[in-house]
Amino acid sequence: MSNSNDKDDLIIYDDNDDIKDLSSDSGDEVAMEEVTNAGTSTAGTLSNEEIRDYQVLSQTELVDELNKLSSETSAVLRFNGSICKALLHHFKWNKVTLIERFYEIPETSNTDSFFRNANLLDPTKHSKIEGKVDYCKICYELRQLTGLLCNHLFCRQCWSNYLSCKILDEGRPYVTCPELRCTIVADDEFVLKNVDNKQALRSYHKLVLNSFVECNILIKWCPAPECGRAVKVPHCEPRKILCKCGCLFCFSCSQQWHEPISCDLLKKWQKKCIDDSETSNWLSANTKDCPQCQVTIEKDGGCNHMTCKNLSCRFEFCWMCLGPWAPHVSGSGWYSCNRYDDDAAKRARDSQERSRAALQRYLHYYSRFTNHQNSLKLERKLFEKVSEKMEQMQVLGFSWIETQFLQKAVEILIECRRTLMYTYVFAFYLVQNNITKMFEDNQSDLELATEQLSEYLERELPNEKVAEVKQKVQDKYRYVEQRRQILLKHCVEGRERNEWEFCQATIENKTDFKGM
Template identity: 50%
Template sequence: MTDMLNEVQDIINIPSTTLRILLAHFNWDKELLLERYYEYEGNQERIFADAHVISPFRSAEHCKQQTSCSSISCEICCSSHSASFMTGLDCGHIFCKDCWATYLAVKILDEGMSQMISCPAFDCRIIVDDSLVMQLIVDKHILQKYQHLMTNSFVECNSLLKWCPAPDCHHVIKLEYKETQPVKCDCGREFCAECSEPWHDPVKCMHLKKWLKKCDDDSETSNWISANTKECPKCLATIEKVGGCNHMVCRNQSCKHEFCWVCLGPWDPHGASWYNCNRYNAVDARKARDIQERSRQMLQRYLFYCNRYMNHLQSLKFEHKLYARVKRKMDEMQCLNMTWIEVQFLKTAVDILCQCRQTLMYTYVFAFFLERNNQSIIFEENQADCEKATEMLSEYLERDITTASVAEIKQKVQDKYRYCDTRRNVLLKHVHEGYDEDWWEYFE
């Protein structure tokens, strides 16, 4: 922030407090600020008015109220104070320092504001500059919060800066270019530069967002209710059929409506034909059945992909145990006259296994939104090959590695993880080629 302020200040000679408000108004885009500044040359009052700041070129005696009184009444607390205890902005509104401090503390702590705190005077939109805040706030906790909010706003406005999403990590990542790409923080967290979620190649950010929302909210609960229950035609209470009889009686004590489960019509006209509904082929009945069948199919489709997604996610969570097992095996190999470098192939194998599981996990998200066509069939074959190779590598590392000889371990592990890595790259290459060639059609 300081570097940018100094860089712009070298070009246009404006006080740093005013310049910071201008940059914040333009979301810290210095090129846009300079473009507008020189675009309004000769009428630069407009750019200051848009940013809700008093122009520094305006004469000071026209901006501040001048008074020779030894005692001034504060418009907030209505108490009289000495002129030295009163302060304000260039808009001319002055208040006592106690009221200023309380007002700023409420804005910072309760409302989470930093760059857009306006003058407390009624209907005055002039922005409070940071130098005044630093003078009036003495509580270190409030000042720290204010500086954190300022920094956070600067990072969020800058498309090339990203907070690390890891818990308790306060690092900021500076990107070289704006694009969906994996970035890795010094804390070890790898995430997407676009959406800050864990790196999710090959699925796009927009589809991942829809998937996570679908997993988090109650949409699938609604699908289950729609697929497995019906509403009472009279009171609209949700009813689940737990027996074979189609003669339904609503258990709502104020309703107790009797109806047919098949056609949802009143039960009386059905007579004794409980299982041969005479309205079964009616248009409304067919429509209700079609809606329920579609809902049931959507639920089954979601569960198919969700189960496989969650399976790989669960396997990833257990890989720390595999790392520990492999670490013990690496120590054993070093005791058998192998160097530290020579045993690193085991760690490489687990790293590739985790990469394959993570890729496969997100391929099921990609497949959930994918319409079936010739390219999707090729994708599924590549996915199956990669998944089969991944499971073989996982099984070998978890079971066979403990019984095999050292020479056999090295040869088999290297062959398996190289094949896994090759299949993973083939899978990703095909998906990205489909993005470039516009092969993919999405299911809505």
């Protein structure tokens, strides 16, 4: 087996179409750090232990991780980095699996089958034909030809056009040879050498890097638009992640951080909020079917005498009992609705009442969920007001450090809004028992304290009592955070003790949340 010391570091094009090695420092990174420091406060806070527990990686650092993995694999298998990257891609960037499979090959066996499974050829047993001049099979021009180890030769221009098309149009990082029925892929070195289209090269590097991240269970992209960073954790589990861009998200599902509910419950809630089933619930609660032709009818007046608008039906019936209208105008009259207790009508009314009750229950929790969601969006604007108040305090002689309590208060307020928002999802799916009363009390206490803090922060800052205001704000946000932690602790303890029972959802009690 051959050993190559060629440098196969992944490179990328910047916006100015210049090639740069991503292992080097970039001025853009410094500028981005300044932006992220400003954005962090809008997402929340993490303890020092949480911050040290994972890494936020720039694309430069991601490329370093990829190249490091390639180099480690190359040192063991003794193939060049380009071949090792193609092999790692085939094995979903799992170095251990790749090395184990390679050394499981008996010494007496041919390694070709191992490489062919990865759409490659063993570089120790195959060599390229270089410098041959002949007619290209694609453009039929007499040119110098080049190719992969399969030695299907084409001119460089046709290679460039073919690879660029496959990369840009089909999103393939590893493209097969253009020869009919040939499955050998172009490795990293060949692509970089033969592709002239810089947009295709940028896409190629993004595709390779994305493959590296998507296949690694310990690395996830930050879900914030235009961020481009990734997060590397020591263990794969639901946990709070605060990216340098300020995005606070769950590592497991890449959604906004959603304690105290699990990823499964969040997914179910999101589906419910956009599902047409809620429209069906509204129809069930506000409409009835004609007892004769089953056309859906909405009652738009006070009279219970209904006439089906279906021209082929025109059935007259009572909205209350769904029975024929004729008996209601004789005897005791329709006000007593003498068929009110008819079994069939009772079942219809019961079904309607259940639908109405289910809809009202959903709307109760949904309205409170969206209320805190909207408040969360609005209270992000508090940072602007708080900045003005901090400047006022500095004019009055307070230092910048002494004014930070206001920003801290807004950060805690936002955390509480987010927690309250998801407690209503938690409560919606929660089956009522003796323990849920305590949860609702904790939720109520946190909600009241949060509203008081929010109202206090909206007030104008009195010039003559700044020190007194500072003490009150600090007392309030400390109390609010204490109530939030009590609520979250109760949720975790209930899960650990199997005290919670959830309806319409399958929740694993062992699910844990780092950062609670």
